[in-house]
Amino acid sequence: MNPPADLLPGTLDLLILKAASLGSLHGYGILLRIEQISHGALLIEQGALYPALFRLVRQGLLKASWGTSDNNRRAKYYELTTAGRKRLREEQDGWNRLVAAMGSVLGAEPEEA
């Protein structure tokens, strides 16, 4: 397992959007899925999750609705809206561009004299 990486500020929203894009989930489920698909490399502070979820709901990128979970308990389910999907695509593109740029900078070799 890779050593856990620190979360860059601002990326939590992107992770949540991605996790929610893979299906409607409640809060705990989103947490699990992020940890799962990052192979344990990204650990989210649980307390920070919910304010971020609420923020995304307020911004119209997620939609929240109450439902019954698998073990017959009430849970609030979050799913991506159209605007959310669009934002996810934009953020993903931006992230990829950033990674490419960082990569080319960090991969530069010292010039031969």
Place this chain on the structure above:
Amino acid sequence: MKPLGYLKSIMSTLFRGAAADSELDEEFRAHIERHADDLERSGLPRGEAERRARMAFGGYEKAKEGCREQRACFWLETFWADVRFGLRLLRKAPAFSLTVIFILGLGIGANTAVFTLVHALLLKSLPVTKPDQLFRVGDNEQCCVNGGLEGSWSLYSYDLYKHLRDNTPAFEQLAAFQAGQENVGVRRMNNNAPAESRVSEFVSGNYFQTFGIGAFAGRVFTAEDERPGATPVAVMSYRAWKEKYHADPSIAGTAVAINSLPFTIVGIAPPGFFGDALRSNPPELWIPLAFEPQVHGSNSLLTQWDDNWLNVTGRLAPGAQPKQIETQMTTELRQWLERPGSMLTQADRTELPHQVIRLTPGGSGVKSMREAYQDGLTLLLWATAAVLLVACANLANILLARATARHREFSVRAALGASQVRLVRQAFSETLLLSLLGGAAGLAIATYGTRSILQLAFPNRYVPIAAAPSWPVLLFALALSLVTGFLSGTVPAWLASRTQPIEALRTATRATRAHSQWVQPALVILQSALSLVLICAAGLVVQSLRNIRNQNFGFDDDGRYIAVFDPQMAGYKPEQLDTLYHQLREALLQIPGVQSVSYAMYTPMSGNNWEGSINVEGRHTDNDQAVFTRVGPAYFDTLGTKILQGRPITEQDSATAPPVAVVNEQFVKQFFNGQSPLGHHFGPSGEKYSRSLEIVGVSENTNYWSPDEPIRPMYFVAAPQAIPRDTPEDEVSEQRSLYMRNIVLRTSASVPELEKHVRSVLGQINPDLPVMELFPLAQQIQRNLDQQQMIARLMTLFGLLALTLATVGLYGVTSYGVERRTNEIGIRMALGADRVNVVGMVMRTVGLQSVAGLAIGVPLTFAAGRVLESRLFGVHAFDLAIFAVATFALALSALIGGFLPACRAASIEPMQALRNE
């Protein structure tokens, strides 16, 4: 987010708060349970799984708060919560709350009261339609009848007004109204009650139209009412109708007798309209100019080309440029002055290019009262601002003490997850709550205060200023409360922002922090400095008042009385006057206690005078101006004015004797260079009159205006000695001057029922000759001083208020300091310090603070003194006596404020103190 969604969010925030909270709880708990389930599945016992899950979740309350913050309009919810909490706190500490609200109420109330007056007198427009379209023709205040050229014109004769009105189409309406105030006798035709005196004003037919005022009942004047030969009508003011005629619905249309002439009241002006200027005793009756000749009889001014007695204001057409109109009207003025038949002298012609007309904004009315009160009100405004600052500093100190005591509470809040911003917001909300409550209290105090100030400034007179708060005043009070809250609240808020959550765990109440240690003394020093400045300023104002009062006015007021009467109202013709005066004098001398009686046109300090050009024989100039009055025999003796050379006016100066005059010192100084003028001659304007009057005496300078005005050259002529004049206008003028309006009496001791005796004497001579007023001369002087006295009293009050607040503040801070240093004092006493040492230690701190306050206060006082020196009468910027008194007061305050806590410190038991860890 879409606007609809946002709106729904706001609604849900405001109305579903509790439900939303329980939803959060449910969600979080479900999350923790699921995590616990997972952990249990991986082998942990249930209890351990649940504990781990809860810990893994992190800050529960913090997460909840984070979610709540995401709701729209969240700040409103928190503000409301803070307010509710603040109210609870206030209820639990009623003494504290009431004290604070009271202090704030005083500070805000004083400011609001003064602002009410400032607004009414200096800022507000007249209650008329579109006041910004109104322009006054003239830029200075003159009253009440002028002759000759004015330079920058502000008073106009009726003919000149008509000329301007008819030739300036840029003015949609141009109205003229009497500059002075007048009393007329009014009697209803249907009963035999005696005539009552009412304040009246002559106005042009378009007066009400110019101001855009309609009638409350009946109708107002139109241009028709100004035609000669129209039916005599009058309009009554709303207040007169309400107060003096008890809102009698039959008034409109009734016939009344005004000065024994038949008139009809055609209408009542709307409530709130008090005329063209803010003044005390506003007009109760408006009468068209066309009827002035009837009412004034031979004293009529209407047809006098040369008597300028009307103010002129008009409504400019939209788009008209005042500057252009000014030039146009100046040309019209000069044309009128040079018209064929005008009596311009050579000197006048050289002055012609200097005759101008200037337009000034007329929306706030004629400014005489405004100018008179401007300085005083500005001073009061500064003083109340200083008092408010002192109150704020007091409040800040109190709040600081309380915040320090509550630091554990704030630490707990921080530990529970409140952010810095949140804590600061809470601190500010609580302070704001206090200051808004203080503002409400302040409004009540202000209403009462304004009423009292009005009574002090205008005793026994009516001024159309409402004491109850109007919208601008309410807004001012609100703004002031907010500013106060902000100023006082910064310190506790700043403290709140530095909260350390770990403090929640500490049990020691040693809440000493380096920064709070200098803030409190600094505020106390500020208070002392401000109090010093206020007290010194008050001292200067009081001194100025004393200086004014103690001047030698040129007469004695001891036992002197003035009776105002109006022979014209009773219908006397000029040739009957002399006999009347002699009758009066003889009859009045019969009253026991009356030592001397005389009569005059004007009396000292009445503010009234008649100024005109004179021609002194030998001085070949037309520019000499002097004031004159007619007096009866024994006038100077009755008043107590000394005759320095020659003789006074006596009985021998009858209608057939050669006309003589007595002049004052200023006259001699200005026209005779100090040489004896006895035997020389002078006369009214015109070379041919330069030998009309022979100077037979010189009197000391007497003030016939107001206490702070300079003495003008003045001459006194005998009552019956009219000088024959060439032109009809001059003759009318001369005849008009034969009417005496004042009787002066000198009494030996207090004469009981003097007024009744005087009235009966006049009544016996002629029942139509009422005594309009009788009062001691001292009262006439006092009327001039009312304003100064009010300001002096208020300044003293504010100074004392500031000093009291500063003392209370000092007491509070010193007590607090003693409490904080209880340990230290205990240790000192255990080590051998006795009670005296302890008291000395405390008083030393107090002394240092006071000295620091003095140090800061002295330059401020000096600066204030410099500013006041130019506005007050005969005071110096730095008056040692006043400063000594102020320093003494400050020292006393320090003593009182510091001594009790010092004694308390001295009575500390060392063992008790040491145990108080």
